[in-house]
Amino acid sequence: MRTGEPLPAVGEVLASLATGLWHWDTATGLVTVDAEAARLLGLPRHETVLTEAQTRARLHPVDWNEITGVIQLAVAESTLAEVRIRIMDDQGRVVRVVRSRSKPSFDPVRKAYELIGTLQEVTEPTPGTPAGRTAVTGDWRRSREAFLLDAGRALAEARSTEEVLRVAAALSMPGFSPDGLAVFGVEGDRLTIIGHHGQQPGDESPFTQMSLHTDYPAAEVVRTGRAVYLSSPEQYKERYPLTWPMAAQFGRHSWAFLPLTVAGRTMGAWMAAFAYPVAFTPDERSVLTTVARMLAQALTRAGAAETQRELTDGLQRSMLPTLGPEIPGMTLAARYIPTGGGLQVGGDWYDMIPLPRGRFALVIGDVQGHDVRAAGLMGQLRIAVRAYAAEGHRPDAVLSRASGFFHGLAATDGGGAGAGSDPRFATCLYIEVDPVTGVLETARAGHLDPAIRMADGTVLVRATAGGLPLGIDPDADYPTTRLGLEPGEALMLCTDGLLETGGHDLDTGWRRVRKTLETHEGDLEELADALVQAVHGPSSHHTTGPLADRREDDIAVLLLCRQGAGGCGPDAAVVPARQPVRRSMLTVAQAEPERIAAARQQLRELLHDWTCEDQVDSAVLLVSETLTNVLVHTDADALLVAEVTGAPGERRLRIEVSDTGDDLPHLRSPGELASSGRGLVLIELLAETWGVAPRGKGKSIWFELSEPDTP
Numbered sequence: 001m002r003t004g005e006p007l008p009a010v011g012e013v014l015a016s017l018a019t020g021l022w023h024w025d026t027a028t029g030l031v032t033v034d035a036e037a038a039r040l041l042g043l044p045r046h047e048t049v050l051t052e053a054q055t056r057a058r059l060h061p062v063d064w065n066e067i068t069g070v071i072q073l074a075v076a077e078s079t080l081a082e083v084r085i086r087i088m089d090d091q092g093r094v095v096r097v098v099r100s101r102s103k104p105s106f107d108p109v110r111k112a113y114e115l116i117g118t119l120q121e122v123t124e125p126t127p128g129t130p131a132g133r134t135a136v137t138g139d140w141r142r143s144r145e146a147f148l149l150d151a152g153r154a155l156a157e158a159r160s161t162e163e164v165l166r167v168a169a170a171l172s173m174p175g176f177s178p179d180g181l182a183v184f185g186v187e188g189d190r191l192t193i194i195g196h197h198g199q200q201p202g203d204e205s206p207f208t209q210m211s212l213h214t215d216y217p218a219a220e221v222v223r224t225g226r227a228v229y230l231s232s233p234e235q236y237k238e239r240y241p242l243t244w245p246m247a248a249q250f251g252r253h254s255w256a257f258l259p260l261t262v263a264g265r266t267m268g269a270w271m272a273a274f275a276y277p278v279a280f281t282p283d284e285r286s287v288l289t290t291v292a293r294m295l296a297q298a299l300t301r302a303g304a305a306e307t308q309r310e311l312t313d314g315l316q317r318s319m320l321p322t323l324g325p326e327i328p329g330m331t332l333a334a335r336y337i338p339t340g341g342g343l344q345v346g347g348d349w350y351d352m353i354p355l356p357r358g359r360f361a362l363v364i365g366d367v368q369g370h371d372v373r374a375a376g377l378m379g380q381l382r383i384a385v386r387a388y389a390a391e392g393h394r395p396d397a398v399l400s401r402a403s404g405f406f407h408g409l410a411a412t413d414g415g416g417a418g419a420g421s422d423p424r425f426a427t428c429l430y431i432e433v434d435p436v437t438g439v440l441e442t443a444r445a446g447h448l449d450p451a452i453r454m455a456d457g458t459v460l461v462r463a464t465a466g467g468l469p470l471g472i473d474p475d476a477d478y479p480t481t482r483l484g485l486e487p488g489e490a491l492m493l494c495t496d497g498l499l500e501t502g503g504h505d506l507d508t509g510w511r512r513v514r515k516t517l518e519t520h521e522g523d524l525e526e527l528a529d530a531l532v533q534a535v536h537g538p539s540s541h542h543t544t545g546p547l548a549d550r551r552e553d554d555i556a557v558l559l560l561c562r563q564g565a566g567g568c569g570p571d572a573a574v575v576p577a578r579q580p581v582r583r584s585m586l587t588v589a590q591a592e593p594e595r596i597a598a599a600r601q602q603l604r605e606l607l608h609d610w611t612c613e614d615q616v617d618s619a620v621l622l623v624s625e626t627l628t629n630v631l632v633h634t635d636a637d638a639l640l641v642a643e644v645t646g647a648p649g650e651r652r653l654r655i656e657v658s659d660t661g662d663d664l665p666h667l668r669s670p671g672e673l674a675s676s677g678r679g680l681v682l683i684e685l686l687a688e689t690w691g692v693a694p695r696g697k698g699k700s701i702w703f704e705l706s707e708p709d710t711p
Contacts, residue, residue: 002529013637014034014036014118017120018036018120018121019036019118019120020035020037020038020040020118020119020120021033021034021036021037021116021117021118021119022034022037022100022116022117022119023111023115023544024052024113024114024115024117025053025112026052026112026113026114026277027111028053029051029052029113030050030052031049031050031052031054032047032048033047033048033049033050033057033119034047035047036119037119038121040087040096040098040119040121041087041119041220042058042088042089042095042255043058047100053483057088058088058442059085059086059087060085060087060088060094061082063076063084063085065283066283067083067085067100067123067283068279068281069284070082070083071104072113074103075105080101080102080103081100081101081103081115081117082100082101082102083099084097084098084099084100084122085097085098085119087101089304097121097122097123098119098120098121098122099119099120100117100118100119101118102115102117102118103115103116103117106276111276111277112276112277113276115405119361120266141505147287148287148290148291151291151294152294154167154171155167155294155295155297155298156294156298156637158298158302158307159302159305160306161195161299161303162299164295164299164302165195165197167417168181168183168197168270168295169197169198170335171291173288178198178272179252179273180197180198180271180274180275181197181270181272182195182197182207182218182271182273183195183196183260183268183271183295183299184207184218184269185267185268185270186266186267186268189211189213190209190211190212191209191210191211191212191214191216191222191269192208192209192681193207194268199250199271202677203250206246207246209484215240216242216243217230217236217243217269217271218257220257221258221259221266221269222259222268222269224261225261226259227256227257227259227289227292228257229255229256229257229280229285230256231277231278231279231280232253232254233248236255252273252274252275253274253276253278254274254278254280255272255273255274255278256271256272256274256278256280256285256288258270258271258272258288258289259296260292260296260299262297267296267299267300268296268420270292270296271277277349305355307547308477323352324352324354324360327360327435328435329435329436329563330433330435330563331350331524331558331560331561332524332559332562333525333527333528333558333559334350334556334558335528335532335555335557336348336350336412336556336557337497337554337555338554346376347367347368347369347374347377347426348365348367348379348497348554348555348556349364349365349366349367349379349382350362350556350557350558351364351386351492352558353389355390355392355432356392358435359432359433360432360433360435361389361395361398361431361432362430362431362491362493362560363382363389363428363429363430364428364447364494364495365381365382365426365427365428365429365445365495366427366428366497366554366556366641367381367424367425367426368425368426372426374424377406377424378426378606380409381402381405381426381428381470381515382540384405384406385398385402385428385430387399388402392430394480395430395431395432395441395442395478395480396477396478396479396480398430399428399430399444399445399467399470399478400475400476400477400478401443402428402470403468403470403472403473403474403476403478404472404475405469406425406426406471407470407471407472407473409471424471425469425470425471425472426445426500427445427446427447427469427470427495428444428446428447429442429443429444429447429493430442430444430445430447431450431493433560435562438484438485438487438489438562439484440482440483440485441481441482442481442483443465443466443467443478443479443481444464444465444467444481445467445470445476445478446466446467446468446469447466447495448493448494448495448499449461449462449463449504449513449556450462450483450492450493451489451492451516451517452489452490452491452493453492453494454489454581454582454583455486455487455488455489456581456582456657457519458518458609459605460584460602460606461510461605462481462483462602463594463598463601464481464483465478465479465480465592466478466479467479482587483585484583484585485560485562486562486564486583487564488561488562488563489562489564490524490527490560490561490562491560492558492559493557493560494513494531494555494556494557494558495554495556495557496553497553497554497555497556498513498535499513500553501535501536501553502535505561509535511532513535514533515534516530517531524559527559528559531557532557548643569625581645582606583610583641583642583644584602584603584606584640584641584643585640585641585642586598586599586602586628586639586640587637587638587639588627588631588638588639588640589637590631590636592635593631596624596627596628599623599624599640600620600624602642603616603619603623603642603655604616607644610653610707611648611649611707611708611709612707612708615653615707615708616704618686618687618705619653619655621682622682622683622687622694623640623642623655623657624654625679625683626638626679626701629665629679629701630657630659633661633663633665634660634661635661636659636660637659638657638658639657639658639659640655640656641655641658642654642655642656643655646707648707649707649709650706650707650709651706651707652704653704653707654702654703654704655702655703656701656702657700657702658695658698658699658700659698660697660698661699662698662699664699665679665680665699665701683703687703687705688703688704690702690703690704
């Protein structure tokens with residue numbers, strides 16, 4: 001061909017390259033091939049028009065099925081449809097292999113595909129060679145495997161029926177994605193619609209509460225357990241003439257109804273509807289069947305989980321009390337967060353029990369375990385504690401009786417301490433409150449000590465005497481400790497879940513909670529929310545503890561505030577939230593010398609922001625000396641009162657230790673080898689001022705320290 005001459009026709013060029021041209025319109029069902037394409041198909045070499053059946057007879061059956069999927073996938077992805085096709089003769093033998101390349105398009109008006117493509121003979125590559133691994137756009141089998149893996153993972157991660165339906169609606173099947181879905185359930189002898197997608201709200205009304213004996217595909221699927229495939233509206237109308245008018249309004253062209261079967265039982269049906277004709281080839285049916293199985297399992301898991309959550313959450317919350325009527329001068333708040341063991345149920349509880357003469361009791365506890373048995377034991381124990389308190393018993397007697405009750409209850413329920421294969425115990429903190437004086441009478445059974453936030457924001461863990469957890473020893477004793485709650489101070493009781501959530505131990509968890517207690521401004525309800533948010537909110541992810549693999553636990557929090565100058569009562573808006581006064585009291589009995597260590601720790605917490613560490617060490621040393629002197633030189637108990645007054649930088653610490661002994665201490669000059677007599681010498685050296693004051697019965701030793709302006 002010379003320059004300037006007109007280009008030859010496309011057909012001539014393709015024929016010279018041994019490439020045939022073909023055209024396929026699924027609306028008419030006709031395939032037009034030119035002479036070269038006819039030759040490649042094993043037909044006489046001239047242009048001809050074939051039906052789909054005639055064309056299909058010339059191709060390998062497996063390749064015809066793959067052509068259908070590749071075309072639909074190419075339309076969905078806007079890519080070329082390329083596939084290798086084996087041409088068969090009349091005896092069913094492969095005579096050649098051709099490669100077909102086409103650009104398919106879909107006409108939404110006619111609901112049909114139209115393709116114009118080429119055919120070219122290729123040499124069949126040797127398996128395992130690079131040529132044998134030639135990539136084919138829209139590889140059906142590879143796309144199907146990837147789709148099923150993604151679908152299985154997404155459905156396995158769904159935790160509720162709503163999530164399962166959302167995942168099912170978002171599935172993009174390789175080459176034949178449905179545009180309408182419906183999931184049918186069964187209630188008695190009727191179909192119900194669990195969920196649907198691709199229809200307008202209200203369109204499902206004619207299909208709800210449909211009898212299983214109705215002439216409807218989903219009903220037949222549930223009755224027989226066999227899938228129903230309808231490739232055309234004509235096929236639907238012919239098989240189900242009574243219900244066809246209800247389906248015709250949606251304008252779909254193909255439908256697949258598959259059983260949702262779990263453990264051999266058909267629990268419902270899944271409908272996938274298509275806006276274009278689908279042949280439902282064996283490959284397509286295999287994909288739909290696999291998705292239906294995964295969908296049935298996901299729905300079963302989600303339904304069981306939802307039923308379990310509803311049951312256990314209702315059980316747990318029905319056992320938790322309300323906080324009762326308002327108490328003059330007091331404010332209460334509580335929170336319960338079930339998080340442990342995968343069940344929304346556990347052994348944590350709290351209670352507020354009205355008592356005679358205007359008093360009331362606060363109780364918080366934790367039965368070992370995170371199961372229904374723990375919740376059942378918790379409910380019975382809570383009732384028993386209320387009963388013993390209502391009889392008028394003191395805190396120590398209430399816990400002693402409750403321990404005996406729980407020991408017998410756990411033993412008969414399947415295992416007690418020392419008997420049975422599943423021993424259970426319970427921790428508990430019982431506090432009797434006098435709202436008029438703010439006096440707290442506490443008894444503790446293996447539970448965490450209470451914490452008090454003072455009016456100036458200082459938070460102290462108040463050491464209390466305690467005994468064994470309930471249920472271990474039916475004859476256990478529980479000594480009581482008296483605390484005082486000043487106006488504006490708040491008391492916090494909690495279970496260990498509040499401290500240990502997020503992989504924390506008791507030490508690191510307490511530091512996290514203490515920071516929230518000290519810095520929060522607001523009423524008691526807001527403080528309760530802030531405590532839960534500190535361990536469950538977004539900020540908690542940045543303060544994970546050292547025990548990252550620790551199992552999460554339930555959380556119970558109970559807050560009590562004595563209204564006043566602390567910002568938790570009804571006058572919080574007009575009273576300053578922080579007052580420069582803090583006070584701590586502690587009793588050390590003759591039989592409890594170990595509480596001297598608790599007194600030292602409590603004093604350090606009281607002075608946690610004191611500017612001079614040397615003064616803190618001095619104060620701790622002097623407190624230890626004065627308490628030890630009382631226990632060694634008298635037969636009485638010691639009462640420690642520590643008070644800090646003033647603004648930061650100019651505060652004054654006053655510590656007073658009282659006892660009922662008659663002998664007044666006096667300053668001595670002990671010899672070098674003396675074993676005692678140095679207590680007052682140390683006070684003289686380290687305290688700014690000190691003194692000994694006689695009381696009506698007994699005496700007190702006091703000393704004071706002033707905070708320096710700078711560290």
